[in-house]
Amino acid sequence: MAGTPLEFAGRAVQLVRTSSRLTLDTLARAATGLSGIAKHLEDTEREWASLSDYVNHRINSVLVGLPDGVMEKEHLIQPLERLKRCVERITLSCSEHLTKSTGKKIVSSGDNVKEASALREEFDDAMGLFQLAVDLVAVVGVEKLLERLDSDELVHRVGRHVKEELLPATRGAGVLNALPYAIGASWDPDKCCLPGTREKVFEEIWDWIGDYDRAQTAEILWISDVAGSGKSAIAHSLCQQAREKDMLWSCFFFDRMSAERNTPSKLISTLVRDLAALQQNITEAVADILDNDPSLCSASITRQFDCLALHPSLISKYPRSHCGLVIFDGLDEACNKALIALLCKGIRKLPRNFRVIMTSRPLPHLTRAFQHAPHIPRFGTPLHGSEVLGDMEVFVCSRFLEMTPGSFNRLSKLDAGLVSLLVRKSEGLFQWASTATDFIIRCNDPEKQSELIHSIVDSSAVEQQMDNLYDAILQSLPWNYRPFVLGYQRAVGAVVVVREPISSNTLDELYQISSGPVLQQLGALMTGFDSPGQAVRLLHLSLRDYLTSRAPDLYRISVLEHEQNLALLCLESLNCRLEEHDIAGTVDFDLEMAAESPLPCAEDIGPMSKTLLYACNFWIDHLVSGNNAGDRVIEHLQVFMRRHFIYWLKVIVCLGSYRSLETLAIWINNNMVHLESWRGLLYNVEVASILWKLSRRLSGNERYHDALLTSQDSLMIYERMAEVDTVQDHIGIPEAFHANALAVLGKGHLSDALTAIDKALHRMPTMPGLNSLSSVRAYVQMQNTRSGILNMMGQAVQALPSMSRTVSICHELCKNSPDQFKQELYQALATVFGDSRNSTG
Structure with a gap:
């Protein structure tokens, strides 16, 4: 076969060591010879013919646009040799197939397709590796990297290297995404x-x-x-x-x-x-x-x-x-x-x-x-008062010019004296002027516009100045109309106490009644009310303080009362609609899956109504902020805790909004201490077990903050249960400590992680109790975690005795149940030998 493609391909590697510039040309001639074999293949061997032509085309295409001097780099020898070996195997396969009888070709036709496909994939890998090596040497200049890697390593690691060398911005942005960025914090x-x-x-x-x-x-x-x-x-x-x-x-x-x-x-x-x-x-x-x-x-x-x-x-x-x-x-x-x-x-x-x-x-x-910090000077120019009345007049006139034509016609009767009065009464407070002009603009009775301005009592105190304006606006509302009074309390009470602003649509869904007419009449004191999907907000922080502490009883808002109202509405929403939402069953995921298995996210569970989303995130906040809960709140809370609480835990993990249960636990202890049955609603083995399993999955998904919270909550529940019951020997306690160790380890605190895993091992059942697959698996995983922590701390030698003991335990158990415990034995052996290598350098 002196003139076959196989010989050409073999001579190509020899030539690369003496005359690099001829290497690709020689390999190209080898590929051309391979393509020559394809001419002798019949139509029944079209897979091989296609493969041969494909190899020839790919190799020759590399020559197009190749930078000068790139083939003088010795670092390309290994990728080129890998390519040569691949061409060699393809050549042999084609040659062997050419010598087969027709009968054998027909019998093996199915295998031919698979073999040709596998060889094509192997060639693509080798060719891609060689092309990438050429690009890296010629464009990026990473010769030192290529010196350290053999071609097999390069296949697995070059992708990561390209990201680090060619796309540092992408890598940096990915890491930075782990830093929280406050939504809505920017300027407008x-x-x-x-x-x-x-x-x-x-x-x-x-x-x-x-x-x-x-x-x-x-x-x-x-x-x-x-x-x-x-x-x-x-x-x-x-x-x-x-x-x-x-x-x-x-x-x-x-x-x-x-x-x-x-x-x-x-x-x-x-x-x-x-x-x-x-x-x-x-x-x-x-x-x-x-x-x-x-x-x-x-x-x-x-x-x-x-x-x-x-x-x-x-x-x-x-x-x-x-x-x-x-x-x-x-x-x-x-x-x-x-x-x-x-x-x-x-x-x-x-x-x-x-x-x-x-x-x-x-x-x-x-x-x-x-006042005593020299690097914090205080701005000396006042922002309100007589010094800014010129700006105030510009502001007030501008506000009037923003009105609709109809409103402008009604206000055209306002003379310059009335505008001047409005400016003077503002005392340079732009928020006061904004609120007053908004109310005037919305006033349906033009004759009352002047009355409103004159009715506002002057005050030298800035806070009183704002209060007087709020009082004048609120007095003009129909307080003798009971439906308005009820709507006011519902709408304004909710807007005052919500943890994040909600839209009028969400408000209507919570209360099952339209809030639009009330909000329209309160338009001078609100924003966002005229768009159903926009968040409704109080006009200014001073208005909230006024409504909750200084307003007359007629329109004062009781924070505690409305906190309980929102708690009830959230619980009602959760009890009625939470589990109905997840039609596809995405949320009810298997907690026993491998820790690294991706957890469902908000997109996976589909669109959730704003009302249900708000209830999921904030029902605890409203519950614990009120006084003793009423009977209806207690009733709905009992239903929720018994039927939906565990499901809710999974939902908020999917939503990425898990928060500690500590405040809920304190509230139950303080308010339900007289009801013994209440302790079991939160403090039970099922909830504690779900939490540490969630923590394990969260750590596997690198969500270490949430993993830490869930593991801490699991440990809290076990601790509270231990106060009235005996749970010291429950396997879940060491598992919770183990989950806590993994979360703390993920956050980078090695010594705290070691403390947690030592507590986990200390709380494991005695050795005779390690007779089940779950116990052994838990024990081995804990020892593996401990060994890994010690390795990171540079103390691998200290892990060897306990790991050797783990191997012995698994070995004994394998004698009786080899199929069950073989995997655990392999895992233990891998860990102990890994530690041995690390300890010896």
């Missing part, structure tokens, strides 16, 4: 100041921003003024202006009515993700930090700031050629001690070109905290 152009207003304020602020060269560290400008003075509008405008100047690095608008933004828990993670978006090298640095310590994704804001924002690898990469603006608005709506400490001590550790602006009301505890 619709909430900015009117053009031409606040010019002096903006001029002074931008002078301060541009004066960063004189600063030694990052500084914070504190804009502090009363409620309704327009602080948030200024903050939105500054974001817009900074964005136009390419200077906006991050912003965060706190909101007491938003579950995403009523605490500072997502402030720093949002800040870091915004900073990472500035430059690719920052993205990669953040990704590297999170790779090394995933626990930072769910750490406290103090730890996130210290270990992420202030990490040396980030500090060195922040832009220094110009300053950047970071804005925090509404600090008083979500501030805590940790955030105050971070602002007073942490921010000043950032480079001086970080210019931070924060807004808040001048609350006493904030004033005390910031």
